[in-house]
Amino acid sequence: MEALLDLHECTVQFGGLTAVNALSLQIGPNDLVGLIGPNGAGKTTVFNIITGIYKPTSGTITLAGSSIVGRKASAIAERGIARTFQNIRLFESLTVFDNVRAAFTMRLRHGIAHALWRGKPFLKEEREINAQVLEILSIFQLEKAHGVACKSLSYGDQRRLEIVRALATRPKLLLLDEPAAGMNPSEKDDLMKLIQFVKEKFQIAVLLVEHDMKVVMGICQRIVVLDYGVKIAEGSPEEIRRNPKVIEAYLGEETTPPAPTP
Amino acid sequence: MRDWSKFALLGAILVSLLVSQFIHLDPYFSIVVVNIGINIILAVSLNLVNGYTGQFSLGHAGFMAIGAYTSAAITSFGGPRWFDWLGGINAFTTSTLFVVALIVGGLAAALAGLVIGVPSLRLKGDYLAIATLGFGEIIRVIIQNTDAMGGSRGFSVSGIYTTIFWTYSVAAITIYVVVNLVHSAYGRGFLTVRDDEIAAEAIGVNTTKYKVVAFVLASFFAGIAGGLYAHFIGYLTPEGFGFMKSIEIIVMVILGGMGNTVGVIFAAILLTILPEVLRPVQQYRMVIYSLMLIILMLTRPQGLFGGLTWRRSTSWLRRKKIPLEDGSAA
Numbered sequence: 001m002e003a004l005l006d007l008h009e010c011t012v013q014f015g016g017l018t019a020v021n022a023l024s025l026q027i028g029p030n031d032l033v034g035l036i037g038p039n040g041a042g043k044t045t046v047f048n049i050i051t052g053i054y055k056p057t058s059g060t061i062t063l064a065g066s067s068i069v070g071r072k073a074s075a076i077a078e079r080g081i082a083r084t085f086q087n088i089r090l091f092e093s094l095t096v097f098d099n100v101r102a103a104f105t106m107r108l109r110h111g112i113a114h115a116l117w118r119g120k121p122f123l124k125e126e127r128e129i130n131a132q133v134l135e136i137l138s139i140f141q142l143e144k145a146h147g148v149a150c151k152s153l154s155y156g157d158q159r160r161l162e163i164v165r166a167l168a169t170r171p172k173l174l175l176l177d178e179p180a181a182g183m184n185p186s187e188k189d190d191l192m193k194l195i196q197f198v199k200e201k202f203q204i205a206v207l208l209v210e211h212d213m214k215v216v217m218g219i220c221q222r223i224v225v226l227d228y229g230v231k232i233a234e235g236s237p238e239e240i241r242r243n244p245k246v247i248e249a250y251l252g253e254e255t256t257p258p259a260p261t262p
Numbered sequence: 263m264r265d266w267s268k269f270a271l272l273g274a275i276l277v278s279l280l281v282s283q284f285i286h287l288d289p290y291f292s293i294v295v296v297n298i299g300i301n302i303i304l305a306v307s308l309n310l311v312n313g314y315t316g317q318f319s320l321g322h323a324g325f326m327a328i329g330a331y332t333s334a335a336i337t338s339f340g341g342p343r344w345f346d347w348l349g350g351i352n353a354f355t356t357s358t359l360f361v362v363a364l365i366v367g368g369l370a371a372a373l374a375g376l377v378i379g380v381p382s383l384r385l386k387g388d389y390l391a392i393a394t395l396g397f398g399e400i401i402r403v404i405i406q407n408t409d410a411m412g413g414s415r416g417f418s419v420s421g422i423y424t425t426i427f428w429t430y431s432v433a434a435i436t437i438y439v440v441v442n443l444v445h446s447a448y449g450r451g452f453l454t455v456r457d458d459e460i461a462a463e464a465i466g467v468n469t470t471k472y473k474v475v476a477f478v479l480a481s482f483f484a485g486i487a488g489g490l491y492a493h494f495i496g497y498l499t500p501e502g503f504g505f506m507k508s509i510e511i512i513v514m515v516i517l518g519g520m521g522n523t524v525g526v527i528f529a530a531i532l533l534t535i536l537p538e539v540l541r542p543v544q545q546y547r548m549v550i551y552s553l554m555l556i557i558l559m560l561t562r563p564q565g566l567f568g569g570l571t572w573r574r575s576t577s578w579l580r581r582k583k584i585p586l587e588d589g590s591a592a
Contacts, residue, residue, distance in 0.1 A: 106466030
């Protein structure tokens with residue numbers, strides 16, 4: 001199977017610090033992959049090199065066969081990688097509707113001249129976009145709130161809106177950066193259902209960075225474990241759970257308890 | 263669905279034509295009215311950069327200067343030839359000459375905006391403000407040292423062509439462009455750049471392109487405002503386009519409410535009239551002016567019209583809104 005996203009021997013160094021070390025990772029067209037690791041393991045750095053915020057010091061990244069290393073973040077988004085952020089980044093002064101509508105700017109057929117002349121083709125496109133925005137909002141039960149300022153949404157809804165906005169760019173690969181952070185157990189259950197629904201409904205690949213083991217183990221087909229920038233394990237949730245290296249990275253080395261002194 | 267903005271623009275131009283043809287104001291009053299129009303153009307265009315796109319530029323007066331000097335050079339040096347060629351000075355030849363001069367002045371300012379914007383828009387916040395301030399001063403100093411344009415002695419413009427009609431037509435076009443741009447799917451890009459650049463890039467908005475487009479458009483209109491100013495005042499000095507002029511425009515933008523065109527228009531009117539109204543109290547004029555600014559900022563930090571949108575304040579003008587699936591309107 002041809003991989004959708006292929007990271008080959010990617011290394012990221014900040015001065016003397018190696019944040020990610022020779023990481024290779026493949027994601028297929030409809031995979032749901034989890035990326036886990038202790039704090040500071042380099043998970044978010046991996047996201048940032050995939051989305052073009054950082055450039056890897058060495059290594060190649062290809063999306064559907066073509067290299068995306070060194071491209072602008074907006075160009076990578078246009079090629080089909082969408083993401084959400086660890087700390088929600090919505091456009092705070094815009095309404096729910098406009099937050100999603102903004103995701104359509106990159107595939108507009110009509111540019112600045114049409115926006116000024118406002119002829120028939122322009123108005124038609126605006127109407128089409130409005131309809132599409134409402135359609136995608138209604139898939140996620142947010143259509144009632146379309147006119148509301150996005151910051152007045154509940155925390156869970158803001159997370160959901162961020163995912164909707166990412167999906168509105170019609171990505172091939174969706175990167176979710178700690179979507180369950182700050183959620184209560186019932187919200188986490190909803191989120192797990194939502195991620196699986198998104199993957200099936202839109203037929204896209206999902207790469208998930210998450211601290212919450214219940215979420216990761218519950219939905220991911222494959223899990224990659226990072227520790228100090230190095231991939232220490234990759235496999236199904238069951239394999240990862242039993243992997244001694246993973247247990248060591250999370251809980252520390254197993255030592256024989258000292259014999260009780262009499 | 264029809265779009266009424268073009269008719270509104272035509273109507274505004276027509277009204278300004280009628281006013282300038284049939285209503286004769288006394289000279290002092292018409293100076294104030296034209297100044298208001300020029301300030302509206304400056305403030306509304308700067309609002310596209312500082313308000314809607316969130317890039318704090320401090321160099322607007324510099325672009326105004328480029329437009330003023332370029333258009334003044336065209337009418338002063340090219341004017342006589344133009345009149346010879348087209349057969350004498352009449353309403354047609356002067357207005358075509360003036361329009362050409364204004365547009366070329368605007369384009370020159372836009373070009374300067376492109377040259378200055380591409381490198382400096384990589385900077386953020388305070389750094390961008392300082393860089394644009396520096397560029398504005400560079401423009402002023404260059405003019406000061408250009409002998410062909412009078413240097414620091416100033417430059418006498420040959421024709422006084424600016425009327426209420428020209429000023430308010432350009433003001434209407436500026437408002438039309440900014441409002442229509444911002445209220446289109448394309449224009450939403452400006453607002454996303456202001457709110458969160460990283461998130462904007464992540465959904466495919468080319469933030470550099472949007473920033474440069476906003477900057478170049480604003481410079482273009484500043485240049486045209488400069489041309490209007492030049493052919494109204496009749497005498498240009500580099501000092502008139504200093505840092506204080508930029509500040510004056512920025513105060514209008516902030517007072518009106520960043521990213522709020524209606525508010526910025528009212529602030530431009532208010533801040534042009536205020537010093538005139540305060541003339542009787544001479545020596546206390548600037549004290550009262552400053553005090554009023556402080557009080558306004560303390561009581562309405564979001565700007566005079568912060569929170570009020572163009573759409574909301576003009577909704578009574580439109581019979582139909584953009585229809586959505588469920589019958590409501592966006």
